[in-house]
Each structure stands twice: as C-alpha cells, then as structure tokens.
Amino acid sequence: MTYLWQVALHSAVMGSILYAWTRQVRLPSGRTKRHLLALLLVLPMVTAAIPGRGRVEFAEGTAILNSARILAVPLPGSLHLVDAFVLLAILAVAFTMWQELLPALRRPKADGTDVPGFLEAMVHGRPGWAQCVVRVSPLASVLVVTSGRPGRPQLIVSRGALDSLTAPEWEAVVAHEHAHWCDGRWWHTHALFAVRLVQCYNPVALWAFREYCNEVEIACDAVAARGRDPHLLGRVLLKFYHSTDRRDVAARGALRKRVDVLLAGGPQDHALPPLTMLAASTVLLGLLPWIV
C-alpha cells in the first residue's frame, strides 16, 4: 500500500514539474513529448521502490517532504486527507474499468464477410500485413481501428467508414493504421499500457497514458501524410470528428489537436536535445527518492 502511494506521489510531483516545463518551453508534439510521457509512467515505479525511505527518521529528518504529514491533515467529520486520496484512487480505478472494460464488452461484432476487394488488396500490400485480417463492423459511425498481435494483425472498419471514405482517403487511413505496427510502436504502447494498468488507481498515469496515445496517433498521422497532401488526412480526421459522439469531449478534442498538428507541419521529433532529456531524467531520478 505504501509503495502504491509513493508511486502516485512521485507521479504527481514529476507530472507537475514536466507539465510546467513543457508549457514554459512550448514543447510541440513529437518524439520528445512521447519520451517524457513514457518517463512519467515508468520512473515513479523505480524511484518509489528505492529501499530505506520508509523509516520515520529518514522521512522526518532527511527527506524534502514527508507525505505522511499531508495524509494526516484533518478534514471535517473526523476524516483525514488520506480518506480523500483513497476516494480519488477508487474513482480512478472505476474510470479505468469504464474506459477499458466497458467499451470492450460493448464493441459490436465484426466479421470478415462483405470486405471490399480494393481494401483487402490495399491492406495486404502493406509490408508485414500479408496476414492481416480485415473485418467489417455494422456500425454506422466512421470507425477504423487495428487490433490483434504482431504476426496476426486485424483491421476493423465500420460500415459507416466504408460508405463515407474515398479510395485516396482509404490509402491514407490504411497507412496510418499500418504505422501503428511499425518502428516498435505496438510494443511500446502495449508495454506502457501494462504499466498504466498497474497504476490504474493513479489519475496522473491515466492522464499520461492518454496523452501518450494521442502523441502516437499524431506520429502515425505524420507517417500517413508522408508523400501526400496533409489536407487529405485532415479531411478524413474531420469525418471521424463529425462522426464522434458530441458527449465524447476527450476524443473530439484529441481529433481536433491531430488536425491542428497535421496542418501546422506535423510533429517535431527533436524539440529538445538528447542531453537535456538525459540531464532532466537524472535530476528527477535524484530528486524523487527524497520525497517520501
């Protein structure tokens, strides 16, 4: 229990520092941002595991902050701040269930019948996608996703997408989905998804992983737009945007941002030099263990 709290605490401190920093230097979308978000998910699990920090002498005498003091702050009705944090953690777990589990249960069945020949040929023509299975979901909304595992990928397209996207638009969409399986993106995303599931109680990890996924989408957009007019993919994203439920503010916001980045020239992969990233990571690795 103490370890879980320490992970959340380090995550919150690191998240605050990185958020203020990226705002201050106006960090654009790109590889640097992805690396920082991945670091935010992984580093707290390392620094919280450093032994010897649990002793009261260290927490009270040496540490920069003893969070036990924060947790012990009294609230009305004989409650303490720790109770509010427990409630927040329960809400985060409930949100994880709602975000990950319910959509999986509600997802309509997709089957391999009525797949247009041009789409199958386009998909199987992609490197490493000769075995990719294309399935059609009866949904009327515009939906294109990939699932499966390496060696056995699946592309699921909705009836709505088949009706509304043109052949050149399909080229861009398939290129985008294929990009998810290239350059280790599938592995990185799934490894971080596992880290995020371990931290299902941690709202900062929840936010960081969501931001990471948005950044991966932006990276895949850049791959799909390579050698094409970016406005083509921009139009496709607008079709997705209009097809998304108005109440899904987060998904619509992410799509808007993708269009903005795409039309502004795409992500910038080297916004900060590697030496800066290394120095920042080292400073955080040295600082966080002193926060207990």
Next chain:
Amino acid sequence: MDRLKGLRTFLLITGVVALGLRLLHTALPVAFPETRQGPIRVERLEDVRRLAGFTPLIPGYRPATLGTGPVSMQVWLSPSPTFEVVWQQGDQYLSVTQRGGGQKPAHPPLAAALGGVPGSTWWMEGSRHHVLLERGEFWVEIETSLPEGELRRFADTLAPA
C-alpha cells in the same frame, strides 16, 4: 549551449517545486500539529490519548528519588503510535516506552523472563535494567538505573493513567 536547450528552465521549475514541497513539509505541522509524525512533545497525558489513540500505561509506584514529575513525555505517530515518558533526578532515572502493535522490540538473545512478572523479558546493560512487557496489544519497555527489585515493582504497578 544548444545541446542543453531548455535545461535551465527545467532546473528552475524543479527547484521551485522542491522548495514548495519543503515549505509544505515545514508549514503543515505549524498549521496542524497532529500531522507531525514525531517526536511530539506533550504536556498532559490527555494529549497522549488524543494523539496516539491509546491510554498510557504508567507505573503506580515511583520512588521519591526520581523526583515529582516526568522530565519529558513524547509521542511518535509513525510507524506505530508510541509514547515515551521519562522521570529523572540526578543519576537516577526511569523511562517507560509504550508502543501499539508491531513486532516484539529488539532485545539481547540472553534476555530472560523476570521472575513473577508474566509476559516479561528482562536484561541488563551495565548498571541499567530493562524489562520488556507484553500488555494486550502493547509492548511496554521499562528502563531504569534503579535496582532489579524496583524494576519488578514498576512492572507490577503498571496501570492505565
């Protein structure tokens, strides 16, 4: 300098956050004394009940050589609620430490039961006598410079204050 672009801003922000956390660490016990994990000096036994959540066990027998009142009373809230009270006059002293729960406190391997005192572990360190007592959910350690016979009387008269 371009190889370290953005680092100065990062260090500045990190420094401000670290300072803010330190300020929080220092200011919280001033605003909410109960948030300090210990040692917390207390003046009255009622404060021990309020802070540690238990009634302190105090020896009813205290010889006049120890003086009239305790010279210090301290409470720790972490890792287990603990109360320590000390009487001292000149070279003579008596210390009683009561801890709620947890494992049996460390004691020398040759420590033995104190005759006639149930649940006790007794040992000597130079001229100082120690006895460790298991009393319900508490561990009570009595340490004194007084003779062994006095130690037994302290243990026998231990009762809620």
